[in-house]
């Protein structure tokens with residue numbers, strides 16, 4: 001394997017090609033990973049809700065961060081699952097730990113996202129329910 005001057009396998013792509021491969025990666029994740037599709041649909045619903053509820057500048061920053069990091073982590077989790085499956089088809093403790101830790105990372109940030117969502121959206125929803133009652 002020629003690592004050459006350009007590092008990994010001696011390949012060197014122009015920048016636009018790297019962006020193209022990354023876009024293919026997003027497409028592949030959407031096509032093959034149910035969890036990524038669910039996150040994408042929920043994210044679109046959250047963006048519409050944020051627009052309807054007229055979020056503040058700071059609230060938008062938190063919402064965008066929560067959406068972006070959650071989907072990114074989910075894709076890294078899927079990538080790691082593939083890398084592990086490529087490395088071994090056998091049962092292996094290290095394979096289990098690698099997959100479970102990656103899933104744990106997704107879970108940690110999902111819990112943070114739920115807190116961010118609750119802090120931003122719950123007070124507004126309660127406000128709307130009060131208005132509907134009166």
Ligand SMILES: Nc1ncnc2c1ncn2[C@@H]1O[C@H](COP(=O)(O)OP(=O)(O)OP(=O)(O)O)[C@@H](O)[C@H]1O
Pocket residue numbers: 035081088089090091092093095096099100103
């Ligand atoms: N080669 C392996 N050796 C040991 N344990 C494994 C191996 N592959 C998978 N596992 C265990 O089985 C679980 C399920 O693995 P799988 O690859 O199906 O991922 P998954 O968690 O179902 O993925 P998804 O996020 O797509 O639902 C892993 O979390 C891990 O605990």
